[in-house]
Amino acid sequence: SQQGEEDPQALSIQEGENATMNCSYKTSINNLQWYRQNSGRGLVHLILIRSNEREKHSGRLRVTLDTSKKSSSLLITASRAADTASYFCATVPYYGGATNKLIFGTGTLLAVQP
């Protein structure tokens, strides 16, 4: 399976704390994306980092990418109860052709306690 791995599988923190999730993947990639899913419903795109980028910020989100280690991390700063959700990394493999195929990691379930 090409599926990526995420750790931790579950994370429980207090409001105001930072949350860090890690993702490892197996193949060369075009880009890596992070998605959030609330209560088993639709996914919401958070951030995309290209294979030639090392770090990207969006509001309270910071993503890093290390292509030599085939890994990425997502940091959510100053967490809020509304951040409670499952977080998935997803890679677009580099096939050398036009494809937008997403391969999702196993996900991290984040619970932010008020």
Added chain:
Amino acid sequence: DTEVTQTPKHLVMGMTNKKSLKCEQHMGHRAMYWYKQKAKKPPELMFVYSYEKLSINESVPSRFSPECPNSSLLNLHLHALQPEDSALYLCASSPGLAGRETQYFGPGTRLLVL
């Protein structure tokens, strides 16, 4: 309009039934996707349509039959399903298949096969 809609939200069907899932987007996107997500698992790609033509079929059993009647609409026809096909079925769209494009997900159809 930046929304992908899916109907129905919930569906219960017997193993001999025929039913269809519907997905619609009005963002002018030319790529549309079907994903299947089992409980506590990441989404798995089933089909990709690009410019209304089937681009990727991830070896999905023939009891699942996709159809893209026009650029805004994507259907998934279901026939003779098994209980193990019970899952959340997610539709997504993106501007194209350039490999660096955000996918916009619908809220999903939760399917139960009895």
